[in-house]
Amino acid sequence: MITSIKQIYALSVAFLILIALIVFKFPVYYALLIPAALIFAALFIFSFDKILLLIAFCTPLSIELMLGTAGINLPDEPMMFAFSLIFFLKLWQEKSAYRSLFKSPLSKSILLFYVWLIITSLTSTLPLVSFKFLLAHFWFIGTGFLWGFFIFQQKQNIKNFVISYGLGLCLIVYYTSIRHWQRGFSQKSGTFVMNPFFDDHTVYSAVCAMIFIFTVVLIIKGRTYLSTLNFIFLWVIAASTTVGILLSYSRAAWLSIIITLGFAVIIKMRVKFKTMMIGLVLAASLAILFQNQIYQTIRFNKVASGKTLEGDLKSISNISTDDSNVERLNRWKSASRMFQEKPFWGYGPGTYQFQYSGYQRAHEMTSISTTTGDMGGIHSEYLRPLIESGIIGLITFLILVFTVIKLLLNVIYQSTDKQLKLFALAILLSLSTYLIHGFLNNFLDQDKAALVFWALLGMTGAIYHQHFQQKLI
DSSP: OOOOHHHHHHHHHHHHHHHHHHHHHSOGGGGGHHHHHHHHHHTTTSOHHHHHHHHHHHGGGOEEEEETTEEEEETHHHHHHHHHHHHHHHHHHOGGGGHHHHHSHHHHHHHHHHHHHHHHHHTOSSHHHHHHHHHHHHHHHIIIIIIHHHHTTSHHHHHHHHHHHHHHHHHHHHHHHHHHHHTTTOTTGGGTTTTTTSSSHHHHHHHHHHHHHHHHHHHHHOGGGOOHHHHHHHHHHHHHHHHHHHHHTOHHHHHHHHHHHHHHHHHHTTOOHHHHHHHHHHHHHHHHHTHHHHHHHHTTOOOOSSSOHHHHHHGGGOOSSOHHHHHHHHHHHHHHHHHHHSTTTOSOTTOHHHHGGGGOOGGGOOTTOOSSSOSOOOSOTTHHHHHHHHHHHHHHHHHHHHHHHHHHHHHHHHOSOHHHHHHHHHHHHHHHHHHHHTTTOOOTTSHHHHHHHHHHHHHHHHHHHHHHHHHHO
16 A cells, blocks of 8 residues: 555656646547546555545646536546545445534534535526536535545644645746746736636635645644654745745735734634624624725725735725726625625525626726626625525525634634644634635635635544544543
8 A cells, every 4th residue: 555645746746647648649538537547546555545635736736628618627626526426435334433524513514504505506597507516516525624524633634735735836836937937027927827727816826825824834833743854845835835925916815814914913812712703793893884984095095016015915905096906896896786686595606707797887897897707706705605695605604614713713722732733723824814815806616725725624623523522531
């Protein structure tokens, strides 16, 4: 049996070379058979945790293959699908072994979220689109959370997952940086040089931010638990993702990291979850109460992005001359009109980008607006469930988010296991970068971000289960 992490990386590279050769040599449809064949072949030589590491390494390197109007990312999505099916086959055979999973409060939150997705798919305005959305979430959740819940019970697998994904991401950072250098590191080229591996700079920077924060926490606070090789890997990943974030020219990524650092201070002060929620509600209430004054303050901001970090951050509130921000407002205003029409059931999972066109207003549109549903989505991870699955869809998503935060804070504040506390902190801060970024963009329908997000939730379920078991002793 293959157990060495070095062998996993070597085989991963070999698999990618094999896939590239077959794709270029034979008709593209044969390429669809490769990942599924690899996953089943791997069952005979790998343990399940090594398969997850293989998927993690391959995900940043995956490329979308269009089959008619549908697209699939190779090689990771067929691998995730096959891996998720194997989970349910094992569940059918060994029900008693999986009781701990379904007793987890996080599992219940995810089940509630997914069941409502299924229900609103049945009432969807575009049933086929919603079915594809559900199917993609099936293999993201199956691979990241369901398998992760058990695989991450072995603490070293948490670190190994981040390293595996991070090393794959490093290759993309190097590829992107070289292409960017060839174009003079211009801001315009910084939005697309990560193609074809990432759609654009926003999802690329969001993933880099998540991995960066996780690795930095391990480097600073977890040296005791790291081998020399792992420590070197983490430094390489941290340095590479820093370059990725800097050259992505993504304001949302920088904002998410800065706010996350503030959140880290709050955690250091041991502020309780209840106090955090009260503060969040008060802040939201004040923002709503003084929304007109806030609008009048920022409407004259014309700071352009791309010159300095300070300018980039200030330009986030430029809603007069920044096309990106004005277009985001256009999408949100369209979403508001859509919500008024279907507040309970929504339009169906995955449908916003195909339905919002008719809700735009000419005076709110920009030079980058579209009427064909081919230029991105709603630009908010929180508005998306509201519009696509109604008010209950948003509530189930928020329940999921707050459950994760509460469980991780419990481990950080209460656990006597220093390694569990370390991983809980790394997971929470890594996840917070995405949850903050999610106010301005949405990527949970994309494999690169979705696998990391659901794997972080799998890690949360695993370490909270261990914390709970330790409390019973």
